Amino acid sequence: MIPRAASITHQHILSVINTECQRLANRDVIRLLDAGCGDGVLLAYLHQALRQLRPEYVFDLYGFDVSDGGIQRQGFLDSARDTLSSVAPQEDWNRKLSLVATNECWSCEDGYYDIIVSNQVLEHVKNLDRFFKETNRSLREQGIGIHLFPLKNYLYESHLNLPFVHKIHSHDCLKSYIKLLSRMGLGKYLSHRRAHGVDLDVYAERHADYLHYYTNYVSYKQVMGWAKKHLLRASFRYTREFYGSKLRSMFRLTPRYRYRVDRYVILDLLAVIVLKYISSVTLVLEKRETYRTR
Numbered sequence: 001m002i003p004r005a006a007s008i009t010h011q012h013i014l015s016v017i018n019t020e021c022q023r024l025a026n027r028d029v030i031r032l033l034d035a036g037c038g039d040g041v042l043l044a045y046l047h048q049a050l051r052q053l054r055p056e057y058v059f060d061l062y063g064f065d066v067s068d069g070g071i072q073r074q075g076f077l078d079s080a081r082d083t084l085s086s087v088a089p090q091e092d093w094n095r096k097l098s099l100v101a102t103n104e105c106w107s108c109e110d111g112y113y114d115i116i117v118s119n120q121v122l123e124h125v126k127n128l129d130r131f132f133k134e135t136n137r138s139l140r141e142q143g144i145g146i147h148l149f150p151l152k153n154y155l156y157e158s159h160l161n162l163p164f165v166h167k168i169h170s171h172d173c174l175k176s177y178i179k180l181l182s183r184m185g186l187g188k189y190l191s192h193r194r195a196h197g198v199d200l201d202v203y204a205e206r207h208a209d210y211l212h213y214y215t216n217y218v219s220y221k222q223v224m225g226w227a228k229k230h231l232l233r234a235s236f237r238y239t240r241e242f243y244g245s246k247l248r249s250m251f252r253l254t255p256r257y258r259y260r261v262d263r264y265v266i267l268d269l270l271a272v273i274v275l276k277y278i279s280s281v282t283l284v285l286e287k288r289e290t291y292r293t294r
Contacts, residue, residue, distance in 0.1 A: 002257065003048045009119050009148055009280070010045050011255055012242045016146050016282065017046070017115060018053050019238075019259045023144065029058045030114045033138065035106075035131075036121030037063030037097065038072065040080030044087045053257055061091075062113070064106060067099040071124065071214050102126060111140045120280070122149040123217055132226040136287060145232070145285035148242065152217035153276040159215070160207055162187040166217050171208055178204040220276065223283060233286040237263055240271035242282055 005011035017032070024030060034043050043063050050059045065077060081093040098107045116135055125131050135145050150158070157166045162181050168174040179200055182189035189203050198206075220236075227234035241259045248255060272281055 002052050002255075003045065005045055005049075005255075006041050008242075008245050008249055010042050012238075012245050012282070013042065013117055013119060013146060013148060014046060014049050014053070015241070015245070015255070015257050015259055016238050016284070017050065017117070018257050019261060020115070020144050020146070020284070021054055021057065022261070023142065024114055027057070027114060029060055031060045031062065031112060032115040032117065033106075033108070033113045034061070034063040035116055035118045036124070037065055037080060039076060040083040040097070042117075042119055043080075044083050047084070047088050062096045062098075062108075064098045064100055066102050068101050069124070069214075071210075103130070106134050106138055108138050110137055111143075113138050114140055114143045116143070116145045116285075118147045118149070120149055122147055122283075123215055126216055128216070128218060128222070129226055129229070132230040132232065132285075135285060136230045136232055139287040141287060143287045145283070147283040147285070148280050149283070150217065150280045151223075151276045152219050154279060155277050156279075157211070158279070159210070160187050166211055166215060171212060174211065175204045175208040178207055220272070227285060231287070231289070233288060235268070235284050236272040236281050237268050237284055238282040239275055240267065242280065243271075243275055243278075 005014065021030070032046065034046075037043055040063065043061050047059070047061055050057070063080070065072060077097055077099060081097055084091065084093045084097070100107055116139060122128065122131070139145065152166070156163050160178065162178065165174065165178060165181075168177055178187070178189075181187055182200055182204065189200065192198065192203060193200075224234055238259055241256075245255065275281065
């Protein structure tokens with residue numbers, strides 16, 4: 001029985017992995033990396049669910065996060081190891097989970113992974129050019145990347161639950177705007193005040209800094225440019241399935257763990273054009289090339 005996901009994002013990533021596995025022919029062991037693994041909950045879910053969905057494969061799971069990111073609580077990787085040890089005590093999570101500095105190479109040899117995933121991570125990566133470069137280096141030939149994240153187009157910033165805050169670059173304007181909307185009862189300030197007792201000035205200043213220093217929203221065109229530069233195919237297929245999964249959850253329908261492989265390309269394109277304004281998109285990267293001079 002497939003375990004229940006902690007969130008729709010986790011379930012969706014599982015479904016994309018399950019769908020894309022058939023492209024990884026003749027591989028008995030599939031190495032998977034969670035880039036920005038955080039508390040390890042996604043990795044723990046994938047460990048349990050993939051064994052049920054794809055018993056013909058052995059999944060070898062790894063994760064890393066950044067040591068100087070500034071937004072993770074102290075000791076978060078130890079908590080991730082504890083979480084993963086509770087579901088897979090036979091694995092050496094001290095070796096399989098690692099910390100790297102923002103500008104360091106990922107701790108793996110070239111061409112090590114078959115699949116690289118991330119969940120709501122790319123909007124926090126300061127140097128996405130390096131991220132795409134490391135993706136190409138770390139993937140095996142015909143390997144894939146699966147990344148769920150919002151583009152800069154989306155209207156309602158989900159970390160603060162406020163509209164347009166990520167589009168304001170002046171710190172003074174941003175702080176004032178956060179205060180104005182918070183006074184109107186919008187966003188997370190009231191719940192934050194109940195939990196932490198901070199006043200509105202402190203809250204607005206801290207979260208203006210959070211948006212300025214710890215988020216990096218980029219465009220469709222930028223993503224495609226980095227993919228081409230670092231020799232990766234890029235598409236946003238499965239974006240519409242993410243929203244379909246949200247709707248199925250709302251109506252308490254059974255999750256779909258496998259999506260269509262034969263795509264309706266026009267529908268995929270229209271979905272990205274529209275849905276990038278609402279929430280996250282699903283970026284699929286492929287390290288694969290079929291045209292080369294012999």
